[in-house]
Amino acid sequence: AKSAGRDMARFFSPETDHRVLARQTMEVQLRQALAAGEFSLHFQPRLQARSRKVQGVEALLRWQNPLLGEVPPDNFIQLAEETGLINRIGAWVLREACTTWMDLEARGICKGLTLSVNLSVAQLAHPELVEQLAQVLHETGMPAEQLELELTESHLMDNPDTAQARVSALKELGVQIAIDDFGTGYSSLAYLKRFELDKLKVDQSFVLGMMEDSADAAIVHAVIGLGHTLGLAVVAEGVENLATAQALTALGCDELQGYCFSRPLPLDELVSYLQTNGQH
Ligand code: C2E
Ligand code: CA
Ligand code: CA
Ligand code: CA
Numbered sequence: 001a002k003s004a005g006r007d008m009a010r011f012f013s014p015e016t017d018h019r020v021l022a023r024q025t026m027e028v029q030l031r032q033a034l035a036a037g038e039f040s041l042h043f044q045p046r047l048q049a050r051s052r053k054v055q056g057v058e059a060l061l062r063w064q065n066p067l068l069g070e071v072p073p074d075n076f077i078q079l080a081e082e083t084g085l086i087n088r089i090g091a092w093v094l095r096e097a098c099t100t101w102m103d104l105e106a107r108g109i110c111k112g113l114t115l116s117v118n119l120s121v122a123q124l125a126h127p128e129l130v131e132q133l134a135q136v137l138h139e140t141g142m143p144a145e146q147l148e149l150e151l152t153e154s155h156l157m158d159n160p161d162t163a164q165a166r167v168s169a170l171k172e173l174g175v176q177i178a179i180d181d182f183g184t185g186y187s188s189l190a191y192l193k194r195f196e197l198d199k200l201k202v203d204q205s206f207v208l209g210m211m212e213d214s215a216d217a218a219i220v221h222a223v224i225g226l227g228h229t230l231g232l233a234v235v236a237e238g239v240e241n242l243a244t245a246q247a248l249t250a251l252g253c254d255e256l257q258g259y260c261f262s263r264p265l266p267l268d269e270l271v272s273y274l275q276t277n278g279q280h
Contacts, residue, residue, distance in 0.1 A: 023079070029065050030076060030085055034092055038065050041096055042264035045273060046116070046235065046257040049249040054278045056114035056148065058257065059097040060264045061089070081122045090123040091132055098142035100267060109274050116148040116178065121155030125162065130169045137173065144174030150201065151177065153185030160191045171196045178235070183223055193230065200227040204238025207258070211244055224251050 033039060043057045063071045080086040097117050104110040123129055137144055149170060156163045156179065167177055178199035179187075183206055202223045209216035220236065227234035236248045239258030248256060265273060 026068065026071070026076060026079060027083060029068055030063075030079060030083070033063060033065065034088060039063055039089070039092060039096075040266070041093065041100065042266055043270040044257060044264040045262045045270075045277070046255050047261055049245070049253050049256050052256075052261075054113060054274065055255055056116055057110070057270065057274075058116040058118075058150070058264075059093065059100075060118070061093055077120065081120055084122070086120045086122045087126050090120055091136075093117060094133065094136050095140065098136055098140040098147070101146070102140050102142055104271070104274075107271075109271060109278065113274075113278065114146050114148050114176065115142075116150050118180065119149045119151055121152065121158065121163075124151060124155075124166050125159070129166065130173065133170065133175070134173055145176070148176040148178055148199070150180040152180045153182050153187055153203075155185075156195075157185055157187055157191065164191070164195055167195055167197075183219055189226075197230070197232055199233045199235060201235045201237055202253075204236075204258075207236045207238040207244065207248070208240065211241075211247065217247075220248070220253075221251055224253050228252065 040062045041059045042062050043059055045054050046056045046058060047053060048055045061073050061077075063073070063076060065071060077086070080089050094117055097115060101110060101115045119129075126132075136142070137147070151163075151167070170177060176198040177196065178201055179192075179195075179197060180201045181203040182200045183203045200223060202220055206216045206219045206223075210220050211217070224234045233254040234252075235255040235257060236244075236253050237257040239245050239248065239256045239260045241260050244258075245256055245260055262273060
């Protein structure tokens with residue numbers, strides 16, 4: 001009983017208490033964030049490696065809460081998944097991204113570019129996703145072939161058969177599919193071949209280290225080779241400097257994304273960026 005008491009004391013240590021409270025606070029805040037209009041999107045350009053021309057833009061979710069301040073997605077996406085809130089948040093992201101895109105399109109700012117949107121595995125599993133997406137495309141007028149959905153590799157293989165069926169249904173709508181964070185998820189290559197994919201995104205952890213760490217460089221090289229063998233385009237993200245950009249271009253990487261070219265930008269800054277760099 002004495003040791004149980006000590007265990008309890010440790011379990012309810014001030015630190016644990018604080019973390020539980022922080023999580024609860026975040027959950028309460030997250031539940032009302034959509035209605036309170038606390039979400040917005042930032043946009044990060046993606047460039048063609050050889051020409052360095054803008055090829056597309058990735059929408060990235062931002063949450064500004066009066067109590068918690070700016071909360072990075074890495075700190076709340078998982079909670080949103082665990083609580084099921086991700087489906088409504090993700091639906092908002094899709095609609096907002098496509099609406100914004102069509103607005104840019106009408107102003108002649110994003111001609112020929114593609115819009116990438118991140119999709120959580122919980123959204124992919126949701127039975128209404130395909131219908132939801134079809135509706136967003138219809139209502140916003142977003143051309144399906146200009147929309148690219150990014151699915152995280154590590155989650156795709158949790159339930160590969162279901163995921164494969166969903167990806168097929170999405171492809172039938174005409175959208176493009178990219179595998180995000182590639183290299184971190186131990187994909188079975190046999191499964192990878194069966195998925196109808198368009199693109200691999202090398203995980204930024206390998207890209208960030210590739211100039212100093214020969215193992216990282218070897219992985220990047222291998223992913224580019226694998227992608228091309230499977231007929232897929234390969235994107236590197238986390239490109240922070242020109243030396244890395246040049247090395248990736250020499251390795252045949254197709255597209256580059258990272259702070260070297262631009263941080264994720266709020267809409268008005270994206271507009272300026274595309275007006276300066278986006279006209280071909
Ligand atoms: P991700 O999809 O892998 O996005 C790339 C992350 O790397 C972004 O962080 C981006 O700001 C950051 N990044 C871009 N270039 C560089 C660089 O050169 N160096 C470094 N160090 N970082 C760079 P962010 O915006 O904080 O997003 C983190 C993650 O949250 C995303 O990783 C994605 O998994 C998730 N996320 C963001 N928005 C959404 C969304 O709308 N839906 C879902 N389901 N997940 C999202
Ligand atoms: Ca992504
Ligand atoms: Ca990524
Ligand atoms: Ca990531």
